Amino acid sequence: MKRNLYILLLFLCLSMLSRKHIYAQDLTPFADQNVDDLGDVSDEFQETFFEALKQKGIENYELAITALNRCIAMEPTQAILYFERGKNYEALKKNDLAEEDFLKTLSLKPNEEAVLEALYELYYKSKDYGKAENTVKQLIPFDSQYKEDLSRIYTATKRYDEALQLLDALDSEKGGDPYRDQLRDRIYTLSGNEKGRTDAIEKKIASNPTAEADYLKLIYLYSEQGETQKAYETALKLKEINPTAEEVNLALYKLYLDDGKTEDAILAMKNVLKSNRITPDAKHRVLNDFLLFANKNPQYEGALEEAILLFDSQVAGSKIYQELANYFISKGAKSKALPYLKKALENDPDNIEVIKKTLLLQLDTGAFQDAEEIAASALELYPSQPLLYLTYGVALNKQSKFKEAIDQLEIGIDYIIDDTRMESDFYQQLGDAYAGTGNVAKAQQYIDKANALKAQNNK
Template sequence: MKHNFYILFLYFGILFFPQNNYAQVDLNNKPDDDLGDNDDKFQELFFEALKQKGVENYDRSVEYLIKAIAVDNTQSVLYFELGKNYIQLKNFGAAEDALKTAVNKQPDNEWYLDALYGLYAEQNDYNKAIKTLKQLVAYHPDYKQDLAELYITTKKYNEALKLLDELDAELGISASRDYMRNQIYAATGRKKDQIKNLEKRLDNNPDKEANYLALIYRYSENNEKEKAFETANELLKVMPNSQFVHLALYKFYLDRNEPKKAIASMKIVVQSSQIKPEAKLKVLSDFINFVGKNPQYEPDLIEATVLAGDTNNAKSNIELAQYYLTKGNKSEALNYFENAFTFDSNNLVVLRNILLLHIDLKHYQLAIEKCSKALEKYPSQPIIYLVYGVALNELNQADKAIGILETGLDYIIDDTKMESDFYNQLSISYTLLNNTIKAKQFSDKAKQLETPN
């Protein structure tokens, strides 16, 4: 929308006073009427109105404008200024009347029409806004795009598409208009029309990579996989060095059971400086799932993670850690969880996995050190106390374990399984201290929680 047009002070002078005011006059002749007095009065009132508006005294500005209109109601700019003051005063009905009067007096004034359109848009009066925009499109193509947006808002999709076609023909393709097109296609379910539009673009401009990529995406979305694959190969012929095409090809190759080609495409993607880390991560995640079913390609997965560079973030490391967990390789899983934690040290789930894996791998001293540090940051997380207690018991430090476990019990809320685990560890602690009575008490408490009601 075009807004905030500023009228120069000089412009007002030229607008208000006709050219014959500047003609030579005989200064020796006295005026034979009061026109001169009216002219002075008009100027005084108008400029006082501008002054009051400048200091945001809109009520007073309105008063002076109304008085100026009483002196000379032929000047359209008075109504324009009056309308703008009324808008500031939230008197939208009066603002509309004033701006419409300004437009009626000077129908070809773009600024007046724009102000009226802005008023209607602010009031969500779409029908009137559309009517005004239809007058404005003669002045600037930006108004056509505004009109297309309003057509979409009012579900007049055919009219919107027609305008978008005109704008694309005049100005070329733009991302903002494509977004509007996609809104229309999504709202109407006209996927075939969407694809036809993209096919036409590709025919008209076969050397533009973006046209191929957009068509590949829409074919895939419409489950036309063969056409998508063919288009990807066409792009590869036209642009052999394209990196973006491999975002599609690696998936097609996996689906077609061509793992070597898929791996080659994947490696191009993860090394690309043009492709965003989020897209690389998606490719890497897909390949992790593939390797889970085809473990013979695990060396390629490891190589890909090394090549990934900026994709090497918390999420990618968590994905790899989960993969190695499913394979039963806890050492590798721990390595990747620890890598993830270096990128996201506030991730409590990752921390929990690290601590539990240290216990599983019998890294008890490491578990104690990390639990002690973790409690400084998370003093109310019972899982940390539990792991801490387990590690202390394993190292025969039962007295310390009891203190830690009893403290951790206070933080358990509605988790009978964890509470039972705490009691079992306390039973172990007292057993280590040869306190069989206490050991049995806690063992019984654990069993009571484990017994179904």
């Protein structure tokens, strides 16, 4: 029985630890305490403790606490009991009671890393950063990796310089680390310290001149900051290191475009769009940038359309398709815009704004059957949107499906709230639909209502 209890205690303690410390050190709270160290515990104690573990395992935390209370009544000096009860209180979000039990555990078993870690995590989650800072400083002597946690606290309390100093110290001690790089990026973003971000990457390149990823980060940063010459110089350095680096075209594209070397910029843009290494987001930014350029320089629309075909063959995204559609709409090329709206809708079928824009453009270009199908599907998602009923009704009227149009329009008009212009449109379409069925009197009644509202809106 005692051997089984020891195994369960060991498993329980391992489950308390964060993944970082299980993998880093295999530490367990009370690792030096086996069942014999608990003293001459009774069978009743062991059975009750097993019951507590079982209830916690099936998330019956209140019952687990009840069992632990009975154990504490029998063995009030066993630290593991308070620690385990604290974890159950934490699961119930009774943080004050959890804190009390963790502190009691430390009073019985001082300076236990796993207990300090649990206490730190409790404070951090509840945003009690003062207590969290004090606790994590007690953890750092166990493992300097806890400086990352202290850096998170400094970030949360806007002590950005101190946070960065800790990360730098860890890099010096342990070498670079992607997680710490992410923390740095977050700090620079929150603090708005773009110069610090740039300086840090320049420093990394100076210490490791062959790290391509750092050159790319620096190119992006310089480009975003409008430092096109520096971006270009960095791109050339990267090209020296790796002449086949496709990412260098990101910097070259913008520099060529700003310098008026448009043909070179177009070539660089195409290389970006063809690349398998450059991210879709980066491709999107380049294409969107060239779209804005072509809008001001229409002589390059042909190059834009070639770029769109390249992009379209590799990348799908509702946002860029909407931007392309808006571009062609602004040029009056509605027939060219419509396919991109349909693609935007395929990528984001629940987007009500894309649905509405697609429907209106379909009606405008005479794609009435397509509009009918999209409106019918959209109403399954948004049954109280009056514009969907209106566009549905228009599409049906245009196909001489007058009775179906009347059904949809009469349903939809009840959803209008304080929009007399839309109400007038509904009446006009109902008038057209009744006229189509041969009911001239009813048609005139609705047309008169539409005209009255139009006159009211024109005042």
